[in-house]
Amino acid sequence: MPSLEQTCGRGGSGQLSVPRLRRDTPERAGLDPEEIRRLVSEVHDLTSGSRPWAAGAVLVVGRGPYVAVEEAVGWAVRYASYDPETDEGVELPPDSRVAMTADTPFDLASLTKLFTSVAAVQQIERGTLGIDARVGAYLPDFRAAARHGITVRQLLTHTSGLRPELPLYDCADDAERLELLRAEAPVGVPGTHRYSDLNLLLLQHVLERITGRTLDVLIHDGITRPLGMTATHFGPCPGAAATEDQRRPWAKSDRGMLRGVVHDENAWALGGVAGHAGLFSTGHDLAVFCRALLCGGAYGPARVLGPDFVELLLSPPGLGFAVDQPWFMGELAGRGAAGHTGFTGTSLVLDPATDTFLVLLANTVHPRRRTPDSRPRAAAGTRVARAVREL
Template sequence: MRAGKLGVAAMTAVLAFTTAGASAIATPEQHGSGRFDRPWHGFAPARTVLRDGTPADAGLDPAPLRAVEQRIDAWTKPGTSGHPLFSGAVGLYVHDGVVVDRHAVGGALRYADGTGTELPPSEQVPMREDTIFDMASISKLFTSVAAMQLVERHQLDLAAPVAGYLPEFAVHGKGQVTVQQLLTHTSGFDADPSPPLWQGYPDIPSRRAAVLDSPLKFAPGSRYLYSDLNLMTLGFLVEKLTGATLDTVVREKITGPLGMRDTGYNPPAGKLARIAATEFQTTPPRGMVRGQVHDENAWSLGGVSGHAGVFSTARDMAVLGQAILNGGTYAGHRILREDTVRAMLTNHIEGLPEVHGLGFELDEMFYMGGLSSPVTGGHTGYTGTTFVLDPESRSVAILLTNRVHPNRGWGSINDAREAWATALSRSMAVRPRAGRDAWFSDIGNTGTATLTTGPLRPRNDSVRASFSAFVDTETSDTLALEASTDGVAWQPVPLRASGPGAPEGVVNALSGHGHRSWWHVRGEIPANGPVSLRWRYSADKSYTGRGVLVDGIRVTSGGRTILDGEHDPSSLTASGWRPSTR
């Protein structure tokens, strides 16, 4: 809207990232810090280390970050359910190597029992920026990194059967399950050991044997099913090949070199005051769990397992995230090669409906929100932890909660996870395609936004509309152009879009995410008299991503312009849209 133009956004996310190497690293002058619509290609410079700063230091708009902090604060207070969504939280954002925000709220220790009886204020422990959390399934990333280090040293072959390294694994038809299938959850295992290890077996050796003896539920490679058994097995494999316990491997090969001093298994008693409590457990009868791993199966294995057991802080996890964004190195210490990191952030289960990297989950909008893309990696943990890294914007979003304190039945925190990641995406600029501002909508779930013209009078029997669209939302949310002759009944206008990630051919609505590019869109409407147009953005009940922008609206008929949204924005009536300069 108004004068001025910017160039087309760069190539699509996945192709650029997977083909880019060190020589493809761009400079801030080329792309500009804080730009969401000009994604980086390749890894961050290896010399990048975390430095404290402000959103402005990294070219970000602080408003979305402050707004989501208020939402996080509200979620730590009792709601209509009578209890908060979670006891407390620590959040941290990194953008382009700058720690732009840290936020701690609520209680690390708040309750006395599983029903939610609050401790006296003098006995409660508030969250701090350096609170240590049970990371739960985020531990799987550490096991995966350890395994990929063995791949780099040619001690482990991803395509090889697991039974070639662990012969006792071959029972129950598992002889052809590969190492890669463990990493991608396509082995065919059921979700969990049955019966639970702590319940069905008397000691650690028998529990380890039970994992390796577990049968398959599906044929290997036939489908994706997330299973703790995969990473339990992989942890045993790492131990077999290194001759060391998994906690030793992680300490010596990952957390030690990276300087992650508060990260590891079975934290020492001296750090208990900084550890967030998890659940009050009656089965097994553990009482209020604090300082020991929450996951019962990991606990029954002595607190060290390939699927759970790691404790960490937001700052330490940010270091791991930056190391991955740097291509496997941090502060002069390399833990992985660049090609290994690239492989871990690439989908390896093509042909299945889901996507999954080597250890890393990919493109999961339910917690990656507006940072989602084909190369956005991360993981969540059952205790309420979330770790997202976005190579295209060189960003890390971490939200750590103790949502199971005091009771795992208090509900899902996925709304908070998504909101935290999306706020960082919305703090980054999407420069208008035409002029100094564009129409922007972030209506939220189940919302509808309309941008409507008055009656237009065609000069012949057709009207042509052209505009630019930036669509970064869930694929089931849509942006449509509609036409009406009476302002009551509206019909979709067939559209043709061009640009990286644009849908092919003629479509009735636009959707998609992860491409981070402006599209040029055209539509033609038969008209025998006055016709009104409206741009309608509709969101379903879940996930909305970064949002939708429309710019450069022009409507012509008979070779003449009958509406120019840039020069006359007042000719459009906006509901749920607002002008945005970034």
């Protein structure tokens, strides 16, 4: 595996000097142009036809400091609504649709968890948060978590035993939502993996308690502002790709066609800022995020984590990040690749072994949610893995 010095460079002072991303050819990036051409063609196919995988998508692939492809396909807004009688979207007239562009922001859904995890590891690096400390040490009023000895590491690795979610969207007010979280006890065996949004919601409360700042401020000040990720923020985000005509019974609330407001019902009930969902971002900004992690936490003049703490974040089983998961990474999995998916159709994968990243953002829930299908993500990961050339 290339060293940080080889892939990111060092300045004359010996400090890491990370070149900013720039667009260049696949060949310059050390990627096979034919595999990349096929990948772009396959992503175009995903948005075509009467029942496409997604209404639109943005694809960004890079290696080292080079962005080899940045492609937008399909529609950011294609449908006015969903018709349950025909089980099809009601198409907008062509002149009322909104084309996808490379700068279109997406509702990141669970990719938000990655930013919450980085914010937590920043506090671990500073010594204000213990990775194996009990949540009850920071949140004694969260009675069930304290009683069952849930730890910070368990929240970050989804091994707390907490159930996947709670119906916070059905609560009358914030006080009732908070009381549900405080009283929620594990239903699974602590130490065994059970993916749960509640882990990141509890972690949000821990971070806000120990810092005295809200999660949106922590992520902005500690991650997105220093990295220059100006298009990444919690909603509202009026220009974002549309998501769902959100109505019961297929959804958990009746909100109509959503665009620029968070899709996740619990994040919406919490005001749009939540540890598990709520961020909006673009393909380019996520490429910067990937590049910073591949370069040991630095990008340009900024550093958001030290290399040892990036290694802690990405080492199996991963803190917030999933590691080596073929179901959405394809053949990129197997050498320490890390990433995540989001319910709205978002995903990213970074591969430290080859200094390569893949961002595939799609609005797969437009006009309504369906059974998630990550086969196109896995196929994209396989294309990128096969494109990598020896440097």
